[in-house]
Amino acid sequence: MSHAVTEAPGQPARPQGKPALSEGKKAERKLGLLLCAPAALVMLAVTGYPIIYSIWLSLQRYDLRFPDERQFVGLDNYVAVLSNSYWWTAFGTTMFITVVSVAIELVLGMALALIMHRTLVGRGLVRTVTLIPYGIVTVVAAFSWFYAWTPETGYLANALAGDGAPLTEQWPSLWIIILAEVWKTTPFMALLLMAGLALVPDDLLKAASVDGANAWQRFSKVMVPVMKPAILVALLFRTLDAFRVFDNIFVLTNGANDTGSVSMQTYNNLIKGLNLGIGSAMAVLIFVTVALIAFIFIKVFGTAAPGSDQGSKR
Amino acid sequence: MAEIVLDKVTKRYPDGALAVSEMEIEIADGEFVILVGPSGCGKSTALNMIAGLEDISSGELRIDGSRANEKAPKDRDIAMVFQSYALYPHMSVRENMAFPLRLAKVADATVRSKVEEAAEILDLTQHLDRKPSNLSGGQRQRVAMGRAIVRSPKAFLMDEPLSNLDAKLRGQMRTSVSKLQRQLGTTTVYVTHDQTEAMTLGDRVVVLRGGIVQQIGSPQFLYDHPANLFVAGFIGSPSMNFVPATLEDGTLKSPLGTIPLTDRVRRLAEAADAPREVVAGIRPEHFEDAALLDDAHRHGGVSFSATVDVLESMGAEKYAYFSLEEDLATTAELEELAADAGAGDVPGGGSAVVARLAASSEAREGSPLDVWFDPDRIQLFDPAKGTNLTYSA
Numbered sequence A: 001m002s003h004a005v006t007e008a009p010g011q012p013a014r015p016q017g018k019p020a021l022s023e024g025k026k027a028e029r030k031l032g033l034l035l036c037a038p039a040a041l042v043m044l045a046v047t048g049y050p051i052i053y054s055i056w057l058s059l060q061r062y063d064l065r066f067p068d069e070r071q072f073v074g075l076d077n078y079v080a081v082l083s084n085s086y087w088w089t090a091f092g093t094t095m096f097i098t099v100v101s102v103a104i105e106l107v108l109g110m111a112l113a114l115i116m117h118r119t120l121v122g123r124g125l126v127r128t129v130t131l132i133p134y135g136i137v138t139v140v141a142a143f144s145w146f147y148a149w150t151p152e153t154g155y156l157a158n159a160l161a162g163d164g165a166p167l168t169e170q171w172p173s174l175w176i177i178i179l180a181e182v183w184k185t186t187p188f189m190a191l192l193l194m195a196g197l198a199l200v201p202d203d204l205l206k207a208a209s210v211d212g213a214n215a216w217q218r219f220s221k222v223m224v225p226v227m228k229p230a231i232l233v234a235l236l237f238r239t240l241d242a243f244r245v246f247d248n249i250f251v252l253t254n255g256a257n258d259t260g261s262v263s264m265q266t267y268n269n270l271i272k273g274l275n276l277g278i279g280s281a282m283a284v285l286i287f288v289t290v291a292l293i294a295f296i297f298i299k300v301f302g303t304a305a306p307g308s309d310q311g312s313k314r
Numbered sequence B: 001m002a003e004i005v006l007d008k009v010t011k012r013y014p015d016g017a018l019a020v021s022e023m024e025i026e027i028a029d030g031e032f033v034i035l036v037g038p039s040g041c042g043k044s045t046a047l048n049m050i051a052g053l054e055d056i057s058s059g060e061l062r063i064d065g066s067r068a069n070e071k072a073p074k075d076r077d078i079a080m081v082f083q084s085y086a087l088y089p090h091m092s093v094r095e096n097m098a099f100p101l102r103l104a105k106v107a108d109a110t111v112r113s114k115v116e117e118a119a120e121i122l123d124l125t126q127h128l129d130r131k132p133s134n135l136s137g138g139q140r141q142r143v144a145m146g147r148a149i150v151r152s153p154k155a156f157l158m159d160e161p162l163s164n165l166d167a168k169l170r171g172q173m174r175t176s177v178s179k180l181q182r183q184l185g186t187t188t189v190y191v192t193h194d195q196t197e198a199m200t201l202g203d204r205v206v207v208l209r210g211g212i213v214q215q216i217g218s219p220q221f222l223y224d225h226p227a228n229l230f231v232a233g234f235i236g237s238p239s240m241n242f243v244p245a246t247l248e249d250g251t252l253k254s255p256l257g258t259i260p261l262t263d264r265v266r267r268l269a270e271a272a273d274a275p276r277e278v279v280a281g282i283r284p285e286h287f288e289d290a291a292l293l294d295d296a297h298r299h300g301g302v303s304f305s306a307t308v309d310v311l312e313s314m315g316a317e318k319y320a321y322f323s324l325e326e327d328l329a330t331t332a333e334l335e336e337l338a339a340d341a342g343a344g345d346v347p348g349g350g351s352a353v354v355a356r357l358a359a360s361s362e363a364r365e366g367s368p369l370d371v372w373f374d375p376d377r378i379q380l381f382d383p384a385k386g387t388n389l390t391y392s393a
């Protein structure tokens, strides 16, 4: 038998590091699956069904204004959306808002987290104050930004914009949208990062001090690498969230001057335009993009998917 | 290499806790000094102050003669080994050991050779490219040591470096730490709560209790001449036995019988102005089974008879536990001591007298036994203040 080492055909090689499960582990896994089943069924009903249904809708020509013309068209809707420059403009805008706001949030969130982690006096107060923006309903906050930037009456417009109306121009609008997003969600980022900071043992930082590291080196060479998993999870959460930006844009500019996001586009087609086919295709595209972002984070950066079992790897 | 002087160093934490009080130690260049004491007595605090990880509330720390109170840890050129090892989990063994050198901007080639040299000494060569999480406890401990020695620092500070190892490995590592220190000749301050480590490792031992230095001396000196009840009870294993006793007409009346005072003990007790009521201390190893001794030897000492409650045979020796008719010495001092020393994990609790007997002893549990001891070995303590009334330097 010269080919004794080759695998039997059709049987893929077992990936390394995943040895066969013992009997006990198998039984445990089975029990685990059984216990998860009710929740999984509910999940399927409330998320699986709508997803399948919108995929189904996206494959049809279906405009509520012309319900009689409903017809299965395959991928025509996708072709229509993907060959449309409005969609790509919205996509670019969304990406820009996502990347810039998440980057700013990461830096500010880390600073806030460090402050909250290190504060010795009035810790509770500091945390509460920090979390206030996150506690305010986005639409309410968005309206206060809107009024603040309205010429003549808004204090920010008066103070910073001079005679102009920033919310009627593309770039100022985008920055104001980013500002509103950052103001609102930095606390959330800070909270996630603070949980990560708590995972860095004090002894490690002490060891770095005696090893000769200054404050910045302790932060960049010890703290950040050790809390990298927490940072990636925080980034993943915020990126997925930011990509679906809607309320701030809806209130601040309503998508005028090319400031609309993909979610705005979807809303305009689906709810305003009553075009279920095109709207659903857009919704599915957003879903795919979001899934892709999550995939990249988990596979490329090695982010531990929230809830994934790390314990059994040891 | 350096000389470290603590001059009335005091640490008061912001919450008011006084962790270290007026600590006064002079550590000579190349010396191996042990800080020993029960948990919470301020050992780590003292070490952290030397490292610069805690501010000094008052007093002065001098390293090589110059004041170091205000120096940042990175400017003190001191290496530290932690109980948790504090290895950087994202770095390989090699990177962990190279970290202090890289921070000091040492050239790559030098870093490599120094790390490899240290790995050689510590037997880590084949583990250099592994991550700390894949190493055993003993290997991690050696990496922590490696990270300390690559820099050839002025001094090593070690905070219970062996406490997380199992007993056997701890014994082995104790020997290698001692050898390593001798080989490198680097000034070392070593913190432990384990009196065995203190006795076996150090040139000098500093016994701490409640942030106050109790006594400083060589291990043998502390064993032979403890300054007070605490040191007497803390140093030596099993601990010294304490019984209440009354000084009367040149004899000592105690639950062990009436013991004649030897000239030496009498002179010392008189010089110390001993009160009538005292605490007599005698070490387990100073007892012997009377049946094993020849007559001449026997007459040189005192015997008493007691029933053996528990007998532990260790192979090379036997430990016999007795309870005496009368209560054993209890003073506030002794009770605290028992609490500090964690009594209760000894058979018979803190209330039994322990004797170490030769393996050939035929003592049996439940049977009476004649126990012999040399009265000159007895130490007397002041029950109120705890001071050793028979102390002689």
Ligand SMILES: Nc1ncnc2c1ncn2[C@@H]1O[C@H](COP(=O)(O)OP(=O)(O)O)[C@@H](O)[C@H]1O
Pocket (backbone or CB within 6 Å): B013, B014, B015, B017, B018, B019, B037, B038, B039, B040, B041, B042, B043, B044, B045, B046
């Ligand atoms: N950061 C701190 N704040 C307040 N008190 C502390 C702090 N660290 C230690 N202590 C107190 O100081 C005393 C000595 O602690 P420590 O030096 O850690 O003892 P050891 O290392 O001997 O076990 C203890 O009573 C402890 O409660």
Ligand SMILES: [Mg+2]
Pocket (backbone or CB within 6 Å): B043, B044, B045
């Ligand atoms: Mg300690």
